[in-house]
Amino acid sequence: MNKPFIVGIAGGSGSGKTFFLKRFLDHFTPDEVCLVSQDDYYIPVAHNMTAEENKLYNFDLPDTIDHDHFENDVYKLLNNQTIYKKEYTFNNPSLTPQLLEIKPAPVLIVEGLFILHFKGIANLLDMKIFVDADEDVALQRRLKRDLIERGYSNDDVLYKWVNHVVPAYKEYLLPYKNECDKVILNNTHTVEEILSVTEQLSKELREKVLVTKG
Numbered sequence: 001m002n003k004p005f006i007v008g009i010a011g012g013s014g015s016g017k018t019f020f021l022k023r024f025l026d027h028f029t030p031d032e033v034c035l036v037s038q039d040d041y042y043i044p045v046a047h048n049m050t051a052e053e054n055k056l057y058n059f060d061l062p063d064t065i066d067h068d069h070f071e072n073d074v075y076k077l078l079n080n081q082t083i084y085k086k087e088y089t090f091n092n093p094s095l096t097p098q099l100l101e102i103k104p105a106p107v108l109i110v111e112g113l114f115i116l117h118f119k120g121i122a123n124l125l126d127m128k129i130f131v132d133a134d135e136d137v138a139l140q141r142r143l144k145r146d147l148i149e150r151g152y153s154n155d156d157v158l159y160k161w162v163n164h165v166v167p168a169y170k171e172y173l174l175p176y177k178n179e180c181d182k183v184i185l186n187n188t189h190t191v192e193e194i195l196s197v198t199e200q201l202s203k204e205l206r207e208k209v210l211v212t213k214g
Contacts, residue, residue: 002106003078004034004077004078004104004105004106004107004108005106005107005108005126005127005205005208005209006074006078006108006109006110006124006125006126006127007107007108007109007110007125007126007127007128007129007205008109008110008111008115008116008121008122008125008127008128008129009021009024009109009110009111009115009129009131010111010112010113010115010116010128010129010130010131010173010176010180011111011113011130011131011132011173011186012113012132012133012138012165012169012173012174013060013113013138013142013161013165013169014133014137014138014139014140014141014145014165015131015132015133015138015141015186016131016133016141016186016194017111017131017186019194020184020186020194020197020198021035021109021111023191023194023195024109024198024201024202025109026198027198027199027202027203027206028107028202030105031105032105032106032107032210033105033106033107033108033109034077034102034103034104034105034107034108034109035102035108035109035110036070036073036074036077036083036102036108036110036111037088037111037112038065038070038110038111038112038113038114038115039088039112040085040086040087040088040100041065041066041067041069041070041085041088042059042064042065042066042088043066045057045064055159055160058163058164058168059164060113060160060164060165060167060168060169061168062114062117062118062172065112065114067114067118067120067121070118070121071118071120071121073085073102074108074110074121074124077102077104077108078104078108078124081104082101082102082103082104083101083102084099084100084101084102085099085100085102086098086099087099087100106209106210107205107209107210110124110125113168113169113172113173114172114173116128116173116176116179116180117172117173117176122176127181127182127205128176128179128181128182129180129181129182129183129184129201130176130177130180130182130183130184131184131186132177132183132184132185133185133186133187134187135166137187139161142157142161142165143157143158182201184197
């Protein structure tokens with residue numbers, strides 16, 4: 001197999017990156033694309049923490065990620081090797097992490113908050129996509145997700161947002177926005193608009209990569 005075409009998808013918390021990514025992947029078969037998520041490379045620390053320690057711990061810093069392991073796995077996929085990785089369960093002790101099997105494919109998607117900051121990964125990317133949203137929209141999405149899915153209190157979410165999330169976005173992601181090939185403003189809550197954007201992007205990518213490699 002020829003060298004995969006690497007697409008980097010970066011976005012801050014609440015940008016709607018996960019939903020965008022799912023819709024983007026819908027346009028491809030499993031044999032055409034593989035995905036590596038930065039979140040699966042968090043260094044495990046939460047199991048030793050109290051609730052208060054968890055609230056104060058800043059997960060929005062690059063050194064919370066095992067970026068050497070992250071980068072090494074990206075290189076393995078580039079070299080046509082399958083990787084195995086336990087999924088990240090977002091500090092939820094009731095969830096048993098699955099063992100992810102990620103097989104190489106013509107299109108490799110690497111996603112996460114710090115992928116543009118980690119130069120070893122950023123320099124590998126053939127296309128950089130930046131998913132963004134207005135801060136008030138992003139905060140409402142974060143509140144909805146963390147209150148319902150992760151069991152955080154409203155105060156905990158707001159504390160992390162002000163002290164961790166926004167500063168990390170401004171320092172480790174926003175400076176790279178103008179370097180990206182595509183900037184997607186994702187303030188919408190309608191599926192149709194996201195599907196339209198992802199369809200156009202996937203068509204462009206298919207013509208650029210899969211047709212020539214098919």
